[in-house]
Amino acid sequence: xxxxxxxxxxxxxxxxxxxxxxxxxxxxxxxxxxxxxxxxxxxxxxxxxxxxxxxxxxxxxxxxxxxxxxxxxxxxxxxxxxxxxxxxxxxxxxxxxxxxxxxxxxxxxxxxxxxxxxxxxxxxxxxxxxxxxxxxxxxxxxxxxxxxxxxxxxxxxxxxxxxxxxxxxxxxxxxxxxxxxxxxxxxxxxxxxxxxxxxxxxxxxxxxxxxxxxxxxxxxxxxxxxxxxxxxxxxxxxxxxxxxxxxxxxxxxxxxxxxxxxxxxxxxxxxxxxxxxxxxxxxxxxxxxxxxxxxxxxxxxxxxxxxxxxxxx
Amino acid sequence: xxxxxxxxxxxxxxxxxxxxxxxxxxxxxxxxxxxxxxxxxxxxxxxxxxxxxxxxxxxxxxxxxxxxxxxxxxxxxxxxxxxxxxxxxxxxxxxxxxxxxxxxxxxxxxxxxxxxxxxxxxxxxxxxxxxxxxxxxxxxxxxxxxxxxxxxxxxxxxxxxxxxxxxxxxxxxxxxxxxxxxxxxxxxxxxxxxxxxxxxxxxxxxxxxxxxxxxxxxxxxxxxxxxxxxxxxxxxxxxxxxxxxxxxx
Numbered sequence: 001x002x003x004x005x006x007x008x009x010x011x012x013x014x015x016x017x018x019x020x021x022x023x024x025x026x027x028x029x030x031x032x033x034x035x036x037x038x039x040x041x042x043x044x045x046x047x048x049x050x051x052x053x054x055x056x057x058x059x060x061x062x063x064x065x066x067x068x069x070x071x072x073x074x075x076x077x078x079x080x081x082x083x084x085x086x087x088x089x090x091x092x093x094x095x096x097x098x099x100x101x102x103x104x105x106x107x108x109x110x111x112x113x114x115x116x117x118x119x120x121x122x123x124x125x126x127x128x129x130x131x132x133x134x135x136x137x138x139x140x141x142x143x144x145x146x147x148x149x150x151x152x153x154x155x156x157x158x159x160x161x162x163x164x165x166x167x168x169x170x171x172x173x174x175x176x177x178x179x180x181x182x183x184x185x186x187x188x189x190x191x192x193x194x195x196x197x198x199x200x201x202x203x204x205x206x207x208x209x210x211x212x213x214x215x216x217x218x219x220x221x222x223x224x225x226x227x228x229x230x231x232x233x234x235x236x237x238x239x240x241x242x243x244x245x246x247x248x249x250x251x252x253x254x255x256x257x258x259x260x261x262x263x264x265x266x267x268x269x270x271x272x273x274x275x276x277x278x279x280x281x282x283x284x285x286x287x288x289x290x291x292x293x294x295x296x297x298x299x300x301x302x303x304x305x306x307x308x309x310x311x312x313x
Numbered sequence: 314x315x316x317x318x319x320x321x322x323x324x325x326x327x328x329x330x331x332x333x334x335x336x337x338x339x340x341x342x343x344x345x346x347x348x349x350x351x352x353x354x355x356x357x358x359x360x361x362x363x364x365x366x367x368x369x370x371x372x373x374x375x376x377x378x379x380x381x382x383x384x385x386x387x388x389x390x391x392x393x394x395x396x397x398x399x400x401x402x403x404x405x406x407x408x409x410x411x412x413x414x415x416x417x418x419x420x421x422x423x424x425x426x427x428x429x430x431x432x433x434x435x436x437x438x439x440x441x442x443x444x445x446x447x448x449x450x451x452x453x454x455x456x457x458x459x460x461x462x463x464x465x466x467x468x469x470x471x472x473x474x475x476x477x478x479x480x481x482x483x484x485x486x487x488x489x490x491x492x493x494x495x496x497x498x499x500x501x502x503x504x505x506x507x508x509x510x511x512x513x514x515x516x517x518x519x520x521x522x523x524x525x526x527x528x529x530x531x532x533x534x535x536x537x538x539x540x541x542x543x544x545x546x547x548x549x550x551x552x553x554x555x556x557x558x559x560x561x562x
Binding site: 071092093096101105111113126134138177220293295296312 | 408435441442473531543553
């Protein structure tokens with residue numbers, strides 16, 4: 001078996017989700033090659049070469065791949081990928097964008113968002129917003145797969161010494177152009193890779209009140225998330241949304257504040273190791289999944305939590 | 314310009330999903346079905362393009378059983394002009410759906426194809442991208458804003474960590490994210506009018522598309538349920554448990 005893992009990166013650094021994806025590739029078993037496609041991405045390639053279990057790193061450094069445009073990236077991956085048995089990438093917005101194009105160009109199915117490797121051709125994935133888990137077997141010669149990063153342990157980021165090989169393959173479909181990126185600037189960790197996440201729901205009442213959660217987050221080194229209800233109410237932007245229609249997180253500690261626990265939210269966070277719920281409604285469904293529940297008014301409990309944390313941290 | 318919108322008939326998003334006891338799938342007998350929510354947003358966007366005078370005709374297509382006519386009629390009531398049902402009772406996977414839609418694109422020659430980013434049953438998030446690849450079109454996935462300007466469409470996309478805007482040559486494929494728009498409700502007069510709008514039926518065989526599945530579902534299970542833990546009486550107790558029992562802070 002030969003596995004091609006497409007690295008997720010921003011030309012500066014390798015996203016941690018790539019290491020989880022290599023972890024999934026190791027479970028399939030076989031020779032693992034990582035493809036880094038970007039522009040000025042030599043540092044990313046070096047990082048990928050150090051990852052545990054990688055035997056080769058291919059680098060396609062060209063303006064066509066600078067912004068990960070799906071039209072260009074898919075042409076490259078389909079051409080290189082036809083010599084592999086498996087093509088894997090993290091199920092982030094980049095992978096979800098370009099990989100189905102690769103599958104279509106290779107005339108094979110894509111298996112989305114796998115959470116378990118059963119064998120080289122059989123995988124488990126969530127359907128119906130995580131309310132059911134399907135085990136699917138592929139009959140295609142090339143398995144094209146997006147990997148849910150939180151479902152797999154990452155490989156070690158250091159210790160490997162894979163060979164780095166430059167590719168001179170510029171594939172420009174010429175049909176799309178990058179215009180601009182508006183990225184949320186934050187010193188806090190990214191939601192999907194944070195080890196602690198604190199999220200607010202409709203109970204927060206407005207966006208201003210999320211500052212209370214930010215203070216806690218800064219004490220704990222946590223990321224701040226939100227339920228879809230809070231996003232729909234306009235309190236916070238959509239990129240903070242945790243849930244089936246937002247981000248899937250699985251931190252060591254998840255603190256849900258003023259979140260009732262709709263199915264769509266639970267689908268995004270029930271893989272967390274420890275769940276804390278703070279809600280004044282003791283009947284809220286979130287308490288059915290919480291390891292520690294506190295029935296309290298969040299406007300008293302959250303400032304108090306800040307003080308208590310000061311005592312122990 | 315002509316706009317093609319694809320819609321899928323799925324379990325209503327308010328219905329609680331139950332796995333069949335024999336683990337062969339999800340129980341859909343006597344369950345309320347509806348248009349996939351992301352597809353509703355796609356229809357709404359197409360209708361708004363028509364209201365702005367940019368789209369001249371909105372054609373809605375669905376793949377599924379005869380009953381999927383209901384979802385096409387819903388789209389017609391929301392403002393689409395005519396419908397096409399690719400009727401089949403077979404399981405249609407994403408690649409097959411993309412090939413069927415490509416056959417419709419070849420015939421209809423739309424300038425813009427709008428789809429939901431994913432269906433809430435299979436959660437694949439593939440069909441739009443696969444269709445774009447098969448047609449050789451550019452794509453704007455997970456769109457939160459769509460602006461047509463001459464022979465280009467600018468699409469603002471919701472990506473991890475923020476927003477990215479791309480300019481695509483037409484014809485192009487757009488897939489919708491939740492915040493692109495808020496779909497309207499169909500009025501009663503429009504529901505009545507929709508019954509008279511043309512709806513053509515075809516089949517995968519008529520379109521000459523092989524829809525054989527590539528993936529076999531071996532089993533479908535309910536996820537392991539998390540057990541409720543304990544209630545703590547105070548914030549101080551909570552912090553103590555997190556530090557000394559769970560050891561996560």
